[in-house]
Amino acid sequence: MHWCPRFHAAYRAAGGALEYAAFDPLYKRSDEALAQTAGIRDFGFRQMVEAQVRLLLALVPDRARVDPGRMAEAFHAPARAVVERNRPVLERVGRRYRLGVVSNFTGNLAPCLDELGLARLFTAVSDSAVVGAAKPDPRIFLETLAALGAPADRAWMVGDNFEADIGGAARLGISTCWLAPPDRAQPAGPDPTARITHLPAIERILA
Known part of the structure; x- marks a missing residue:
């Protein structure tokens, strides 16, 4: 999940005026700042979203016109909808394979997954x-493979x-399977083994 575009959409929905190029930095x-927030490792998903909204609004020049509650909900609700839409896919794939999550996160991935029921x-x-x-440091992939008990080539x-x-x-x-819109150009680097435009297509790839 690319979080910045989603937070920008939520910010605009809540009254913000900055264009994406100005919002991104x-x-x-x-x-x-979120990664340094006291107690972050215990934050669930909703609490983390609300914390990041507060941090963002402290930085944007038009903070007075942005409703923080509306912004948090404009991010949280679509994110939950994505989870619910993809949950059956993960459940079906999980009956056939051991699943792992490898994420560049802020120390609270486990409580977020727990809150989301994943x-x-x-x-x-x-x-x-x-x-x-x-990621892309190999150590995080190797730790995941070890936890799964899986060799890289499987x-x-x-x-x-x-x-x-x-x-x-x-x-x-x-x-590797790259999840990307069909119009997104492939950057330089190793070719993915497969490419899909939406997560349910992974079942066809793994069949």
Whole structure:
């Protein structure tokens, strides 16, 4: 999930006026601040979203016109909808394969998955802030493979970030599936093993 465009859409829906190019560096600053927030490792998904909204609104010049509650809900509701739409896919795939999550996160991936009702679906959860290495660093992939008890040549990495997900996994010999819109140009780097435009298509790839 690319979070910055989603937060920008939520910000605009709540009354913000900045264009994406001006919003993006402020989002990155808020992301760095979020990782340093006291107690972040215990935050569930909703609490984390609300914390990031507060951090973002402290940075944008038009904060007075943005409703923080509306902005948080404009991010949270679509994100929950994506989870609910894809939950059956994960459940079906999880009956055939051991699943893991490899995420560049803020130390609270486990409580977020628990709040979203997804934790039970994953054998391995690798949060970069906990592991001490972020994608595309091979260490986070290797830790996940070890937790899954899977060799690299029997594993798949599905992700939407070409360099972090696809490039990082491919360099270890992991099969890769790039999740991207059909009009997105493929960046330089190792070719993915497969490409899909929506998560349910992974069932066809793994069949």
